Amino acid sequence: MFLAAVPEGLRTVFDGRVLRAGVASPYEILGVDPEADEAEIVDAYRERVKETHPDQGGSTEAFLAVKTAFERIENGWEPGDAVPEHDVPGGMDAGTVEADEPTEEPPEPEGVKVEYLNYEVMADRLWELTDDDLFEKAADGGLPGEDYGELYVRENESLLEAAERQGYAWPFACRGGACTNCAVAVVEGEMPSPSSHILPKELHDRGIRLSCIVAPETDARIVYNVKHLPAVQDLLLPASRFEASSSTD
């Protein structure tokens, strides 16, 4: 089902083939026409992210290939430019990416800054959401980027979309505020919810938000993956209820 849905350019990723110059352009990987406008490219990117998300039966390699393709287009890749030979499943470690990137100073990130931490890491270390120094401990903890770091949420993006654009595979299922699989805990900052969501007032007052339908109004600190918190777990709808985007986690 999944392979049939993805564009030809991505199948080379799933078949484990190297994407060498001239084989799969960033546009092919996203499945959009090179003449596509920005909105079409963003829409295609979001679709590919959903299809390749590890929670949806995809692979980390495919997910990273989609992210890299989107970043290349955003950074001005044009049809006819070479596709770097290191655009390889499993080969996009930090060293490889650095070799492909221009050496100038990176542009200032656009959007509102969010410092994030993975709840599973906290559980392993017996850290609590109420710890005053939670994020200081995380900063000093030598954690990998998928567990702790910063991301930026642009205008008209949800927190979940921003995380995906920046290459993070956070949990989700319905993407519409109905299942709580995407729940996060806001430790600092303002992140109001729209009027329609399923969280009880008590949880909302404790800072729980649904990352698929919220965005920060100020710089913020959040813990993602809090669907494993007992009070949130009680509200979880099985991901299998959401046909087109089901989480297996």
Ligand code: FES
């Ligand atoms: S993904 Fe279902 S509430 Fe956000």
